Amino acid sequence: MRPIWKGSISFGLVNIPVGLFSATRPGREVKFRMLRDKDLSPIHYKRVAETDGQEVPWENIVKGYEHEKGEFVVITDKDFEQVEIKSNQTVDIREFVDLEEIDPMFFDKPYFLAPEKGGAKAYGLLRDALKESGKVGIAKVAIRTREHIAAVKPHGEALVLELMHFPEELADPKTLELPKMEVGKKELEMAQSLVDTMSDKWEPEKYKDEYHEALMELIQKKIAAGGKELPKTKTETAKPTNVVDLVSVLQESLRAAAKGKGKEETAHRTAKAKAKSASTKKHKKAA
Numbered sequence: 312m313r314p315i316w317k318g319s320i321s322f323g324l325v326n327i328p329v330g331l332f333s334a335t336r337p338g339r340e341v342k343f344r345m346l347r348d349k350d351l352s353p354i355h356y357k358r359v360a361e362t363d364g365q366e367v368p369w370e371n372i373v374k375g376y377e378h379e380k381g382e383f384v385v386i387t388d389k390d391f392e393q394v395e396i397k398s399n400q401t402v403d404i405r406e407f408v409d410l411e412e413i414d415p416m417f418f419d420k421p422y423f424l425a426p427e428k429g430g431a432k433a434y435g436l437l438r439d440a441l442k443e444s445g446k447v448g449i450a451k452v453a454i455r456t457r458e459h460i461a462a463v464k465p466h467g468e469a470l471v472l473e474l475m476h477f478p479e480e481l482a483d484p485k486t487l488e489l490p491k492m493e494v495g496k497k498e499l500e501m502a503q504s505l506v507d508t509m510s511d512k513w514e515p516e517k518y519k520d521e522y523h524e525a526l527m528e529l530i531q532k533k534i535a536a537g538g539k540e541l542p543k544t545k546t547e548t549a550k551p552t553n554v555v556d557l558v559s560v561l562q563e564s565l566r567a568a569a570k571g572k573g574k575e576e577t578a579h580r581t582a583k584a585k586a587k588s589a590s591t592k593k594h595k596k597a598a
Contacts, residue, residue, distance in 0.1 A: 316454055317427065320437065320463065320470075322404035327434050328427035329402070331454070334471060335421065339523050341530070391456060402472060404448035404463060413447070413462065417475045424463070424470040434470065441465045501561040508568040 314330030321327075345354040357366045375383035402424070426434035441447065441464060448463035452472065462473045494502075532541055 314425075315422070318400040318402065318452075319430075320402040320404065320424065320434075320450075322437070322448060325433055325437075326401075327437065328430040329424045329434065329470075330427055331472065332423040332425060334423045339520060341523065341526055400453075402450045402452045402461065402463060404450045406449050407441075407444070407446040408449055409445060410447050410462075410464065413475075416481055418462070419474045419476055422472045422474070423466075424472050437463075438465045438468070438470050441470075498557055498561065501558065501565065505561060505564050505568060508565060 312332055314332055316331040317329075318331070319326045319328050346352060347354060358369075358372065359366050373385050373387070375385045377383050424434075437448075450461050450463055450472075452459055452461050452474075454474075459474045460477055461475055464471050464473065529541070533539075
């Protein structure tokens with residue numbers, strides 16, 4: 312994997328040469344082409360100048376900033392290189408804070424940091440110090456044409472740089488029209504019971520992109536039908552729960568959750584027993 316960015320982690324007088332790598336993969340987005348309806352010919356878009364409508368090749372396109380209406384100043388790659396800030400080539404750790412103090416709303420996008428030549432020991436030292444302390448480093452870093460606030464935190468044997476939002480980038484929930492209603496004691500107790508019944512360990516592998524699978528299934532059906540319109544299927548939309556019926560809905564939810572949990576536990580025990588049986592047979596054969 313090639314690094315997106317090369318620089319260093321700086322904290323105190325310590326500088327650790329590192330490379331920045333993507334920690335996420337592109338989502339399984341289904342790509343569609345825009346077509347002309349009468350003959351399904353693909354549509355292409357052209358880059359044209361506003362003044363005369365002439366097509367402009369990439370080599371004649373520059374980047375500019377509109378400082379007045381219709382007035383631009385051109386900013387080149389060399390200009391961007393001259394924007395001098397300390398975080399330009401450095402993950403500049405300013406302080407260390409407890410992870411629990413940070414509202415998860417601030418976290419945006421994770422990257423892996425890997426040590427470059429000569430940085431392995433200091434890299435391991437910082438990683439282990441963060442593990443022991445339970446703290447994360449709050450840093451400033453510039454990636455491409457933007458400066459970010461970021462958290463440096465351990466993730467197994469790696470260090471993760473998680474880009475964060477600046478405070479002004481987060482919307483204030485006070486702008487929302489939120490209801491001010493008191494819930495009854497019985498309703499609250501039942502809701503808490505439902506939360507307890509549905510509580511489980513976090514296992515991300517259990518979750519799949521069902522929409523992607525359903526969409527691909529529909530596409531295959533349409534291909535098999537020669538592109539003809541498919542018969543419409545009925546879809547059920549969940550209705551809002553009536554306040555009057557809240558207790559009965561909670562009771563029904565509790566029964567369904569308990570039933571579902573029992574099935575899951577039975578399936579889990581069965582799978583475990585099968586795995587154990589297969590392992591025993593394997594060992595007997597080996598003996």
